[in-house]
Amino acid sequence: MRVLIADDTVLMRTMLSEQVASYGHDVILARDGREALNLAQAESFDIAIIDWEMPRLSGLEVCWLLKADPRTAYSYLILMTSHDEPFYEMKALDAGADDFIHKPVNRAHLKARLKAGGRITEMHRLLVAQAQTDPLTGVANRRALLDRAGEEIRRAQRARQPLSLLIADIDHFKRINDSRGHAAGDEALQRFVRTLDGALRPGDLIGRYGGEEFVVLLPNTALADASVVAERLRQRVASQEMGPDGDSFRMTASFGVAPVAPDAPGGIDDALRTADAALYRAKAEGRNRVVPSP
Numbered sequence: 001m002r003v004l005i006a007d008d009t010v011l012m013r014t015m016l017s018e019q020v021a022s023y024g025h026d027v028i029l030a031r032d033g034r035e036a037l038n039l040a041q042a043e044s045f046d047i048a049i050i051d052w053e054m055p056r057l058s059g060l061e062v063c064w065l066l067k068a069d070p071r072t073a074y075s076y077l078i079l080m081t082s083h084d085e086p087f088y089e090m091k092a093l094d095a096g097a098d099d100f101i102h103k104p105v106n107r108a109h110l111k112a113r114l115k116a117g118g119r120i121t122e123m124h125r126l127l128v129a130q131a132q133t134d135p136l137t138g139v140a141n142r143r144a145l146l147d148r149a150g151e152e153i154r155r156a157q158r159a160r161q162p163l164s165l166l167i168a169d170i171d172h173f174k175r176i177n178d179s180r181g182h183a184a185g186d187e188a189l190q191r192f193v194r195t196l197d198g199a200l201r202p203g204d205l206i207g208r209y210g211g212e213e214f215v216v217l218l219p220n221t222a223l224a225d226a227s228v229v230a231e232r233l234r235q236r237v238a239s240q241e242m243g244p245d246g247d248s249f250r251m252t253a254s255f256g257v258a259p260v261a262p263d264a265p266g267g268i269d270d271a272l273r274t275a276d277a278a279l280y281r282a283k284a285e286g287r288n289r290v291v292p293s294p
């Protein structure tokens with residue numbers, strides 16, 4: 001794990017970091033509350049051990065601020081103080097601390113608390129991964145895809161780079177399900193995603209948008225280049241033999257491609273609508289083709 005340790009005394013920082021590092025964790029050190037907050041927001045960490053009495057920002061304030069920030073709201077915070085009246089423990093939990101430890105810090109206590117915190121952190125990590133992943137194909141689900149799209153739009157704005165997306169839709173997918181059964185349909189979806197994924201560039205992001213519809217975000221790519229990528233994907237899919245030996249079949253897909261305007265008020269939605277209209281045309285014009293938005 002990565003453990004953030006915030007304390008304003010050198011002795012405490014040294015003691016705690018040596019102990020935490022001896023369990024095999026990486027340590028990030030902060031000398032006061034403000035630095036703890038900055039580091040917590042800039043770097044990823046799993047658990048923070050935060051001293052209550054610190055200059056610039058108290059540990060209590062750091063807890064409040066970290067729990068109020070969506071990026072750090074679920075990180076595991078252990079607040080530390082020499083006060084041992086129940087009132088302080090209550091205030092700590094109320095501020096968003098997940099656990100509380102007394103100074104001087106007992107080594108066995110700290111070890112046990114890190115272990116407990118590690119369990120919670122690990123469970124949270126799994127839940128987040130599950131909530132973002134399409135279970136059948138292993139790619140981003142619709143919600144995760146839309147979240148990532150928002151990030152990519154902001155990145156494109158900052159870097160003044162183009163951003164495009166494509167929608168890929170398997171042709172006559174219902175026929176596969178109807179004639180070969182849903183297990184074959186599921187396998188076809190998995191093969192389809194592997195085929196697309198294997199032909200994408202690092203940085204491209206694929207997600208499942210609907211049943212047999214997948215969206216690929218193409219950072220730093222203008223519409224013309226995005227259409228080239230889509231054409232490459234189309235050819236790969238069309239040349240793949242699907243299904244088991246002796247019962248294999250070919251599959252094709254249609255593609256709609258659209259640029260994402262970085263300053264569009266509708267965000268990604270406008271581009272998705274445009275790509276969907278292009279996809280509709282690809283279907284209407286006979287399928288197994290790429291249509292860029294006009």
Ligand SMILES: [Mg+2]
Pocket residue numbers: 007008009051052053054
């Ligand atoms: Mg202190």
